[in-house]
Amino acid sequence: MDIVRRWFRDVPVTTGITAAMLAVWLVCAFQARSITATGGAPLARAWMLWGPEFLSGLGPLRALGFMFVHMDASHVVLNGLMTLFIGREIERAYGSGVFAAAWLVSGLGSALAVLMLDPLAPTGGASGAVYGLMAVLVGLAAKNKADLRAPLALVGVNIVYTLIAANVSLWGHLGGLAAGAVVALLLAARRPGVRRAGLVTALVAVVAALAGYVITGGY
Template sequence: MYNLSGSSLGDSWLLYGPEVSAGGLDRLRALGAVFLHIDLGHVAINGFLLLLIGREIERFAGTALYAAAFLAGGIGASATVLWLDWSTPTAGASGAIFALMVLLVGITRVRGGDLRAPMILILVNVVYTFIAPNVSLWGHLGGLFFGLLMVFFLVQPQPRVRWAGVLGVFVLACVLVLLV
């Protein structure tokens, strides 16, 4: 298996299908991998995007719902990787960030803002996904998909609807991880 610079924590959190399908606590890799990054550049890119996108979503939805959406997107991306790219070791918050990019588009639309910038952000990142080596295609596409599942709910004015939608997507993602 892929060794994350000799880090026992890294090796324990790396999303890797054969380990996750063993069951037990290894299923927590679907969550741990969202917070694990391969190197400093990986952390920097994801951190920068999270800073830009996250603050807008947090302002709109509040801290708790923003955190729930991040986790739902991240675990959803992990579930997608486990189902469609099972044997490739994966790590990073990129899937969660791709979900947040979709939410940013929805929030911008509801606010009546210009959709060009968030749409270009998604387009550039999708293109990067296809041209850069060692980037998780299914993690990124899974994040987009789970973001699409959440966006309708998150932009509703009723807090109950927002929470129900985001938590529903979170539960779906968790169930998909358990079924691997």
């Protein structure tokens, strides 16, 4: 438990998001009586991102909830580990508030891309947000004048995986990556105030776009 406390003390938002992913998956696994097919659990179905359900009632909350829904044990483990280790670097460098905003912009940007380009494909998982974090990690390395080969290779390998793997949300991944690239550009500003204002603007813009999707009944 000491290591968990250290992580919460060191990077509370990263650790909290990862813990929430695991908690939601455990509930889904209990409901589905399975660790290999948790996407059919009642909670997963209620939170899954799906265009027709997004347009009514509390459906818009799926743009946030879908990031915590995972299809099986390997899915939540992979996204959890990626969130932990990439998120730790970003949260340490920029602070918890900036990291939280980066994660939200990336995840909501992923949701927007799915709704606009593949709305009839039920989608779940934090992969879009993770892809956004990978883009922010590249920006952080560039800002620190560090070797870009490792973060760029990470992005490249995951893009190839997205293009060749089955049952993967292409637009969710690419939408998250694009949103993360925007965040990375905003974080390149030298003045903290400019960075914060840019992130707030980006977050408001993506929420407004999602609201527009609801108001117009889908694009």
